[in-house]
Amino acid sequence: MMNLIRHEIKIDESFYKVEEVRQLTNETFSLKLPKARFAFKAGQHISLGIHGDYQSREYSIYSGADDENLEVLVKEVQNGYFTPKLRKLKVGDLVEIHGPFGKFGMEPKDAETGKFVFIASGTGIAPFRSMVRTYPEIDYTLIHGVRHSEEAYDRNEYATDRYILCSSRDKKGTYHGRLTGYLKGCTFSPETHFYLCGNSDMIFDALEILKDKGFERDQIHCEVYF
The missing domain is CATH 3.40.50.80 (Nucleotide-binding domain of ferredoxin-NADP reductase (FNR) module)
Structure with missing residues (x-):
């Protein structure tokens, strides 16, 4: 009798699903992500990447420390490599986050x-x-x-x-x-x-x-x- 081995796929804790893409102007939008595992101080920034892409960029955190979601503010750069890809993200897509970083803030x-x-x-x-x-x-x-x-x-x-x-x-x-x-x-x-x-x-x-x-x-x- 053949033994079936169940492989459980785990998503790394640095990956988050996009919950909302909020359009602010023709070029600028915010990405809302879950915040359950992420603690930061107001003024800090994160490294943000797209699942499957080798590049990342740093973005200041746009949301408050006690807000329900983690949010970043993005302006699309015409003919840029990274921000047009962020612009195409949809609800449910995975992004990769590392951080928080920096001491730009206050006690x-x-x-x-x-x-x-x-x-x-x-x-x-x-x-x-x-x-x-x-x-x-x-x-x-x-x-x-x-x-x-x-x-x-x-x-x-x-x-x-x-x-x-x-x-x-x-x-x-x-x-x-x-x-x-x-x-x-x-x-x-x-x-x-x-x-x-x-x-x-x-x-x-x-x-x-x-x-x-x-x-x-x-x-x-x-x-x-x-």
């Missing part, structure tokens, strides 16, 4: 007592949404620089008096122009801590502006996207 005690200014360009807003959702009582102002006002991702989640939209290609934002232009005209409390996330040109320019305003380097925290 819960600091979030309760500190004063913060978040400065983001484009999808660099991702870690700040995570921070605001994780610490609902945080004292913050968010300055978000985009080309078009439609790129104000999930704008309705932020208090209107705390969210400053700087749009360089249209006049529908709070300020028409680059966020660095808005930043130059701002006055901040001496105890403010600044968190910067986005492209390197914006971050380098913002660092010089804040330095000229008298802020010390240890008050400024940076996460460079590219």
Whole structure:
């Protein structure tokens, strides 16, 4: 009599099924994944890959630490290799996640007592949404620089008096122009801590502006996207 051997296929714990693809603009979307096994601190990032593909990319976590889902914010790069593949993902597809990584964030005690200014360009807003959702009582102002006002991702989640939209290609934002232009005209409390996330040109320019305003380097925290 032949003995039948049952082979059990196990999915590695680093693989997660896509639960939702949420379209935000023609180019930008978020991927919602299960969070049951994944613990992180607001501000951290992950390495994200597609099951069966050899490449991966790093993305800041877009969801709050206590949210039901793990979420990342993605902007498709025209003629890129990786983001067009992410764009084609469907509910039920497998992605591979490693992490979390990074120290771009704050301790819960600091979030309760500190004063913060978040400065983001484009999808660099991702870690700040995570921070605001994780610490609902945080004292913050968010300055978000985009080309078009439609790129104000999930704008309705932020208090209107705390969210400053700087749009360089249209006049529908709070300020028409680059966020660095808005930043130059701002006055901040001496105890403010600044968190910067986005492209390197914006971050380098913002660092010089804040330095000229008298802020010390240890008050400024940076996460460079590219």
